[in-house]
Amino acid sequence: MYIDAHQHFWQYDPQRDGWIDDSMKAIRRDFMPSDLKPVLREHGIQGCIAVQASQSEDETRFLLECAREHAFIKGVTGWVDLLSDKAGERLEHFSENVFFRGVRHIVQAEPDGFMSRPDFRRGITALKDFGLTYDILVHAHQLPEAIALVRQFPAQPFVLDHIAKPAVSKGVDRIWAGHIRELAQCGNVYCKVSGMVTETEGYCWEQGDFEPFLEAVTEAFGTDRIMFGSDWPVCLVAARYGEVVRLVRNFYSEDELPGIMGQNAVKFYGISGI
Incomplete structure (x- = not known):
């Protein structure tokens, strides 16, 4: 089974969703499971992981309700x-809800030092009691904080979202690459090859722009700790869904794809009944 390990749903609210700026006008509308289901089917993907896009428990309840109503949301x-x-x-x-598999906080919007806060780390400590994962959403310059965090919690499953959002159009930065290698040394950390197309200047790109980044991530994490995520519908400002899928399918071998496109996500998120 192929799984999209990173996508979002929302009923667009211009106040709550102010992060969708003028450069992203194409996604200033509702995106619901009924919109995604035929897209997944078209590209041979049978399931997905819905990830929070706003910081509220209302958002969590909304996503859990979506999962209850739509079997493809795993x-x-x-x-x-x-x-x-x-x-x-x-x-x-x-x-208590079987679909609740993990937590994410949008740390990329927080000030330096956020991941070192005692109250935040107390919250991370609590995740293990419920077998929950944590998605790390940071910019590249925040990677040293992320490294310090995961080292403190070696038994906690973490996954890095969007390869830490490097500036793709500028090419691989050696500092980013070094931090990726350092993070990957922690065996409890996975990495999502996701969110890359929107980290390009003017949303202009070609396949070759991403290959050095995929090479760096794969060399660091190996193919058993990498998972595909589309970042739909955010990706639509820079690419069609099929183009995002092909970035991964064209880079990895047929032997590597089952893990990256599904099995690794099943293992990481503890998805059963598949």
Whole structure:
């Protein structure tokens, strides 16, 4: 089974979704499971992981309801306030739902030092009690903080989203590449080859632009800790869904694709019944 390990749903709200700026006008509308299902079918993908796009428990409930109603949604990475002294209670509450597989906080929007905060790390500590994963969403310059975080929690499953959002059009930066290698030395960390097309200047790109980045990530993580994610519908500002899929399918061999396009996500998120 092929799985898209990173995509979003939303009912567009111009106030809540202010991050969708003028350069992203194409996605200023609702994107629901009924929009994604035929796209997945067209490209031979049988399931997906729905990931939070806003910081609220309402968002988590919305995604869990989507998963309840649509069998192709295999799991949800939601949001819980990990800074709260009641984080454990809220994680326990949502963990009663079989689709709740992990948590993400949009750290890329936070100030330096956020991942070192004692309250944030207390929240990360609570994840293990419920067998939950954590998606790391950071910019490239925040990778040293991410490395320090994952080293403190060697038993906690982490996954790096969007290969840390490097500036693709400028080519591989040796500092980014070094940090990727350092992060990958922690065996509890996976990496999503996702979100790359929107890290290009003017959303102009060709396949060869991404190959050095895919090479660096694959050399660091190997093919057993990499998973494909489309970042749909965000990717649509820079590429069609099929183009994003082909970036990965054209780079990896037929033997490598089953893991990267599905098996690694099943293992990481603990998806059963597939």
